[in-house]
């Protein structure tokens with residue numbers, strides 16, 4: 001019991017006494033340099049192109065910050081916020097090291113951390129964008145084309161008297177039944193589908209059994225009429241053919 005509490009206090013004391021890694025870093029780097037993108041391309045492997053901002057943060061006594069690209073002075077900022085905006089096309093393409101040097105009221109110089117970036121030319125950036133965004137756009141386009149083609153195929157399919165798993169709907173235009181399809185665009189309980197009988201597009205939901213039964217009997221009636229119509233047409237065609245031989 002006694003030993004255990006001793007170990008506990010020893011551990012706690014040690015934990016409080018040892019500086020955490022974050023605190024250690026803050027001490028050694030009194031001037032912190034950050035870069036952010038204002039407009040342009042910031043992609044993989046620290047490649048950048050466009051309008052970017054460098055920001056330096058330091059102690060309260062900071063009065064002046066110099067921003068550097070490699071060893072070349074980019075700008076001197078004499079008041080907070082210590083920020084410098086630049087365009088990558090002002091500098092030659094390729095790898096560069098950014099850094100900042102700060103000065104406090106007592107004249108003490110502070111060196112910042114370094115940031116390594118690869119500046120791309122506008123042309124390289126455009127190519128990079130095409131290479132990364134191009135395939136994504138292509139796949140998206142292909143998928144939407146496939147879905148479009150499939151749903152068009154579904155909508156062109158004539159009604160054969162069966163509905164499928166999602167049940168049947170009744171066309172608001174011609175009052176004939178057709179099956180709901182899982183590929184059709186859905187909004188809560190309704191789907192946008194084309195009626196295979198009259199060709200009208202409508203947002204339709206699953207019909208009540210009674211309505212569906214009524215629509216089915218209407219469809220059967222029209223189907224028989226159509227069949228009779230076909231027969232009649234066939235008969236008249238035969239008559240025309242026959243009459244040709246009569247003359």
Ligand SMILES: [Zn+2]
Nearest residue numbers: 171174195198
């Ligand atoms: Zn219809």
